[in-house]
Amino acid sequence: MPETTEPLLSVRDLMVEFPTRRGILRAIDRVSFDIAEGEVLGMVGESGAGKSLTGAAIIGLLEPPGRIAGGEIRLKGQRIDNLPAAGMRRIRGKRIGMVFQDPLTSLNPLYTVARQLVETIRTHMDVTDHEARERAIALLDRVGIPAARRRLDDYPHHFSGGMRQRVVIALALAAEPELVIADEPTTALDVSVQSQIIDLLKEICAERGAAVMLITHDMGVIAETADRVAVLYAGRLAEVGKVADVITNAEHPYTHGLMGSIPTLTQETDRLVQIPGAMPRLNAIPPGCAFNPRCDRAFARCLIERPDLIERPGGRQVACWLYDEAQEVAHG
Amino acid sequence: MHRLARMWDSDIAYSFRRSPVAVIAAVVALVIIAAAVLAPWIAPYNPFDSRSLNLMDGFSRPMEPNAFTGNVYWLGTDNQGRDIFSTILYGARISLFVGFSAVVFAMVLGIGLGLLAGWRGGWVDSLLMRIADVQLSFPSILIALLIFGVARGFIPPSMREEVAIWVLIVSIGLSDWVQYARVVRGATMVEKNKEYVQAARVIGVHPARIVVKHILPNVTGPVLVIGTIGLALAIIAEATLSFLGVGVPPTQPSLGTLIRIGQQYLFSGEWWILLFPSIALLALALSVNLLGDWLRDALNPRLK
Amino acid sequence: MAEALLQIEGLCRYFDVSKPWLNRVLEREERQFLTAVKDVNFEIRRGETFALVGESGSGKSTIAKMVVGLLAASEGRILFDGQEMSGTSGAAMRTLRRRFQMIFQDPFASLNPRWRVGDIIAEPIHTFGLLKGAAIRTRVGELLDTVGLSAADAEKFPHEFSGGQRQRIAIARALSSNPEFIVCDEPTSALDVSVQAQILNLMRDLQDEMGLTYLFISHDLSVVRHMANRIGVLYLGRLVEVAEGKTLFRAPEHPYTRMLLDAVPDLALSGRRRKPVEGEIPNPIDPPPGCPFHPRCPLVMDRCKRETPREVPTATGFAACFALEQETAA
Numbered sequence: 001m002p003e004t005t006e007p008l009l010s011v012r013d014l015m016v017e018f019p020t021r022r023g024i025l026r027a028i029d030r031v032s033f034d035i036a037e038g039e040v041l042g043m044v045g046e047s048g049a050g051k052s053l054t055g056a057a058i059i060g061l062l063e064p065p066g067r068i069a070g071g072e073i074r075l076k077g078q079r080i081d082n083l084p085a086a087g088m089r090r091i092r093g094k095r096i097g098m099v100f101q102d103p104l105t106s107l108n109p110l111y112t113v114a115r116q117l118v119e120t121i122r123t124h125m126d127v128t129d130h131e132a133r134e135r136a137i138a139l140l141d142r143v144g145i146p147a148a149r150r151r152l153d154d155y156p157h158h159f160s161g162g163m164r165q166r167v168v169i170a171l172a173l174a175a176e177p178e179l180v181i182a183d184e185p186t187t188a189l190d191v192s193v194q195s196q197i198i199d200l201l202k203e204i205c206a207e208r209g210a211a212v213m214l215i216t217h218d219m220g221v222i223a224e225t226a227d228r229v230a231v232l233y234a235g236r237l238a239e240v241g242k243v244a245d246v247i248t249n250a251e252h253p254y255t256h257g258l259m260g261s262i263p264t265l266t267q268e269t270d271r272l273v274q275i276p277g278a279m280p281r282l283n284a285i286p287p288g289c290a291f292n293p294r295c296d297r298a299f300a301r302c303l304i305e306r307p308d309l310i311e312r313p314g315g316r317q318v319a320c321w322l323y324d325e326a327q328e329v330a331h332g
Numbered sequence: 333m334h335r336l337a338r339m340w341d342s343d344i345a346y347s348f349r350r351s352p353v354a355v356i357a358a359v360v361a362l363v364i365i366a367a368a369v370l371a372p373w374i375a376p377y378n379p380f381d382s383r384s385l386n387l388m389d390g391f392s393r394p395m396e397p398n399a400f401t402g403n404v405y406w407l408g409t410d411n412q413g414r415d416i417f418s419t420i421l422y423g424a425r426i427s428l429f430v431g432f433s434a435v436v437f438a439m440v441l442g443i444g445l446g447l448l449a450g451w452r453g454g455w456v457d458s459l460l461m462r463i464a465d466v467q468l469s470f471p472s473i474l475i476a477l478l479i480f481g482v483a484r485g486f487i488p489p490s491m492r493e494e495v496a497i498w499v500l501i502v503s504i505g506l507s508d509w510v511q512y513a514r515v516v517r518g519a520t521m522v523e524k525n526k527e528y529v530q531a532a533r534v535i536g537v538h539p540a541r542i543v544v545k546h547i548l549p550n551v552t553g554p555v556l557v558i559g560t561i562g563l564a565l566a567i568i569a570e571a572t573l574s575f576l577g578v579g580v581p582p583t584q585p586s587l588g589t590l591i592r593i594g595q596q597y598l599f600s601g602e603w604w605i606l607l608f609p610s611i612a613l614l615a616l617a618l619s620v621n622l623l624g625d626w627l628r629d630a631l632n633p634r635l636k
Numbered sequence: 637m638a639e640a641l642l643q644i645e646g647l648c649r650y651f652d653v654s655k656p657w658l659n660r661v662l663e664r665e666e667r668q669f670l671t672a673v674k675d676v677n678f679e680i681r682r683g684e685t686f687a688l689v690g691e692s693g694s695g696k697s698t699i700a701k702m703v704v705g706l707l708a709a710s711e712g713r714i715l716f717d718g719q720e721m722s723g724t725s726g727a728a729m730r731t732l733r734r735r736f737q738m739i740f741q742d743p744f745a746s747l748n749p750r751w752r753v754g755d756i757i758a759e760p761i762h763t764f765g766l767l768k769g770a771a772i773r774t775r776v777g778e779l780l781d782t783v784g785l786s787a788a789d790a791e792k793f794p795h796e797f798s799g800g801q802r803q804r805i806a807i808a809r810a811l812s813s814n815p816e817f818i819v820c821d822e823p824t825s826a827l828d829v830s831v832q833a834q835i836l837n838l839m840r841d842l843q844d845e846m847g848l849t850y851l852f853i854s855h856d857l858s859v860v861r862h863m864a865n866r867i868g869v870l871y872l873g874r875l876v877e878v879a880e881g882k883t884l885f886r887a888p889e890h891p892y893t894r895m896l897l898d899a900v901p902d903l904a905l906s907g908r909r910r911k912p913v914e915g916e917i918p919n920p921i922d923p924p925p926g927c928p929f930h931p932r933c934p935l936v937m938d939r940c941k942r943e944t945p946r947e948v949p950t951a952t953g954f955a956a957c958f959a960l961e962q963e964t965a966a
Binding site for chain 3: 218271
C-alpha cells in the first residue's frame with residue numbers, strides 16, 4: 001500500500017485496565033500500531049488476547065469498569081480517546097463504522113431495517129428522509145440483498161444469517177466512514193457464506209476507500225483479506241507485518257507456533273505443531289516477555305525484561321529479544 | 333479453617349461485608365432467632381404454663397410495678413397476666429418453627445414437582461402447571477384457610493390442639509409451593525438440554541439418577557433466594573392466620589395471637605400489648621426479607 | 637480390510653415442527669415436518685476415523701445423536717458391530733453402551749459444574765459397575781495422566797480449568813469405560829487454534845495407542861483433512877459424497893464439495909482465484925425438489941430438478957450426482 005504521510009488511525013501505547021476488587025487488571029498493555037488509509041489490517045489473537053477490547057477502545061465502546069488508562073488514539077491526527085461522550089458519538093458511525101460478530105444482536109429486532117439504516121444516515125448526514133431512503137436502498141443493493149426496495153421495510157428476523165450480516169455491513173458503511181472495525185464478522189456464519197461476506201467487505205471498503213480493522217481468531221480469513229496483520233498475545237503485540245510475510249516466515253516464536261498449529265488444506269505433515277501450555281490469564285502474566293514460559297528459544301533476558309516492538313526489514317515489527325541487534329544472538 | 337477462610341474471601345462474602353443493609357439485617361435476624369431458640373432458658377416467665385399465670389398480673393404497664401402484685405414486667409403483661417417479653421420470645425419460637433417448616437415443606441414439594449414437570453414435559457408438565465395456575469389465582473391465605481378448615485373437619489376435637497401446628501405448617505406450605513415449582517421447572521428445562529445431561533444419557537444413566545444427581549444441584553440456586561423471602565412470608569402468613577383465630581391454639585400464643593389480643597385492647601389504653609409484638613414481628617420479617625433481597629442480588633451474575 | 641464397526645443404512649430423521657393443533661385449525665395450515673436426515677448410508681471400519689462434514693442444516697449433529705442413541709431414528713437402521721441398535725434395550729443396550737462414548741462441542745457445558753472432576757470421569761465406571769472403591773480412584777488418576785492433566789486435578793471443579801483442559805477431562809471421561817468407538821461432535825470448534833492442535837494431536841495419539849474408532853463431526857474442512865481417513869460430505873440432510881481423506885481434497889467429485897473447498901479461507905492458498913459462491917442453504921422445512929443442491933449447482937440439468945440422484949461409485953467412495961452418472965456412462 002502506498003505510504004501516506006499520515007496514517008488514518010494511529011494507536012500509541014494504548015492501555016486498557018479493569019479495576020477489580022483484587023487489584024487492577026491490565027487487559028491491553030502498551031499496544032501501538034497504525035492503519036493507513038484504505039488498508040486492511042488484521043488483528044489476530046486467541047481468546048483473551050485482547051483483540052475485541054482494542055476495537056472497543058478505539059470506537060469508544062469499552063464496557064465499564066473497563067477504561068482506557070493510558071496512551072493515545074488519533075484519527076487523522078485528531079485525538080479521539082479523550083473525547084467527551086457527545087464528541088465520540090459524532091465520530092462513531094460517521095468516521096468509524098463497526099461490524100459486530102452476531103448479526104442477531106447487532107440489529108434491533110423491533111425496528112425495520114429501513115428505520116435503522118435511515119436513522120443512521122440522517123444522524124450523520126444532512127439529507128431528507130426521502131434521500132436517506134434512496135441511499136439505504138442503494139446500499140442494500142450494493143451489499144447484495146436481492147429486491148432491496150421491497151425488503152427495506154422488513155424486520156431483521158425476515159433475513160437469513162448471511163443476509164443479516166450484509167445488512168450490518170450496510171449499516172456500518174451508511175455514513176461513509178473512513179475506518180470500519182469488523183469484530184469477528186464471519187465467525188457465526190457457515191463456510192460458504194463466510195467467503196461471500198469477506199469478499200463483500202473487502203470490495204465495498206476498497207470502493208469507498210475505507211480502511212478496515214479486521215479482528216478475528218481465524219488466520220485463514222486474515223490470509224485472504226488483509227494487507228497487514230498484527231498478532232496479539234496476552235494484551236501485547238507480538239508481531240506486526242505484511243500478511244504474506246508473517247504467514248510464510250513468522251519471526252516471533254509465538255506466531256511461528258501459531259502458524260504451524262493451524263491445519264490447512266494442503267499440508268503433508270502428520271502432526272500439528274503444538275505450543276505447550278496455554279496463554280496466561282491476565283492476572284498471571286509472567287515478568288519479562290509474556291510468552292517466555294512456553295517459548296523454546298527463551299533465554300535469560302526474556303525472563304526479566306519485556307521486549308518492545310523492534311523494527312525489522314520490510315515493515316515488520318517483532319517484540320522479541322532474539323531480534324535485538326544489540327544482542328549478539330545467532331538465529332535462523 | 334482453610335475452607336472457612338476461602339468462604340470469607342469469596343465473592344459472596346465480600347458482597348455481604350460491603351453491604352451495611354445485609355449486615356444489619358443479618359444481625360437482627362440472628363439475634364431474634366437466637367433469642368427464640370433459647371427462649372426456655374432466657375425468658376423470665378413461661379407464658380404457656382397456665383398454672384403460673386396470675387390474672388391479677390394482667391394489664392401491667394411496662395417497667396411499672398403492678399398495682400396488685402407489685403411485679404415488674406419489662407414490656408408489661410397481656411389480659412391474662414402473661415409477660416409480654418416472654419410471650420414474644422416463645423411466640424417468635426413458634427413463628428419461626430412454623431415458618432421454617434412450612435418453607436421446607438413447600439420447597440420439597442415445589443422442587444419435586446418442578447423437577448418432574450421440567451424433565452417430563454408434555455402432558456405431565458401441562459397438568460402440573462395448570463394446577464399451579466389455578467392455585468395461584470387464589471390468595472394464599474384463603475387457600476391456607478380452606479385447607480385448615482377441611483383438616484378440622486377430619487380431625488376429632490380431642491386431637492385438634494396437638495395437631496394444630498402441623499396442620500398450620502401443611503396449609504401454609506401447600507399454599508406456597510408453586511413459586512418453587514415454577515422456578516425449578518424453568519431451570520430444569522434449561523439444564524436438561526445441556527451437554528452434560530446428554531453425556532449422562534449417552535452413558536446410560538437412569539433418568540431418575542440424572543434428575544437427582546445432575547440437574548437438582550444446578551437448579552437450587554434461585555430456590556435459596558425464594559426460600560429466604562418465602563420464610564418472611566410464611567412467618568407473616570402464620571401471624572395472619574393466628575390473628576384471624578385459626579392458627580395456633582390460644583394456649584400457645586404466637587406473635588399473631590398476641591397482636592390479635594393487643595388489637596382488642598388498643599383503644600382502651602393498653603398499647604403495649606399490641607406494640608411490642610408488632611415490632612418483633614416486623615423486625616423478624618423485615619430482616620429476613622432484606623437478607624433475601626441481598627442474597628438475590630449477590631447471586632445475580634448480571635449485576636456484577 | 638478391517639470389518640465394519642458401525643453400519644448406517646437408509647437413515648432418516650424427521651422433526652415435527654407443526655404449530656400447535658389449535659393454531660393449525662384456526663390458520664388452516666398443514667402439519668410441517670423438517671427433514672433433518674434423509675437416506676444416509678455409510679459404514680465405519682474398525683480403527684479408522686470417519687468424518688462427517690457439512691454446514692448448518694446438514695444434519696451432521698442429528699446423525700451423531702442417533703448413533704449414540706440420544707435421538708431415535710425415524711427410518712433406517714443403525715448397526716453397531718452387527719447388532720441393531722433400535723431394537724435393543726435394557727441389559728443388552730447397557731452392554732452395547734459400554735463400547736461407545738461421545739465427546740461434545742462445548743467444553744463448558746459438557747461437564748456438570750457442580751461435580752468434581754474425579755466424579756465426572758468416574759461416572760461411566762460407576763454406571764457400568766466396572767470397578768469398586770479405591771480402584772476407581774487409581775483409574776481416574778491414570779486417565780487424567782493419559783490426557784495430559786495430573787491426578788490431583790480430580791478434586792477440582794470444572795470452572796477451575798481452561799477450555800482446552802476441560803475438553804481433556806471430557807476425553808478422559810469418554811475413555812473411562814474402555815470403549816472401542818467414540819463419537820466426537822465438533823470437539824475443537826470452541827477452542828483456540830493452538831489448543832485445538834494439542835487436542836487433535838492427543839486424540840490421534842490415543843487412537844494409535846488404544847485402537848479407537850472415531851466418528852468425527854465437524855464443519856472445519858482443514859481439521860477434517862488432518863484427522864480423517866474417510867470423509868462424508870452432507871448437504872441438507874443427504875450424504876452427497878464419501879471419499880478417502882486426501883482424495884476428497886485433491887479430486888472432489890460432487891459440485892457441492894468443490895464449491896465448499898473453493899470457499900474455505902485457507903492459510904496456504906491465500907490469493908488463489910476463487911469462484912464466487914452462489915446462494916445460501918435453503919430452508920430444511922421446504923427443501924428444493926429432486927437434488928437439494930440443484931438451485932446452486934453449476935452443472936444443473938433438468939433431471940436434477942425432478943429426481944434425487946443415486947449414489948454413483950467413485951475412486952474411493954461414491955457421490956450422488958447425475959452429472960457424474962453421465963460421465964461414467966460416457
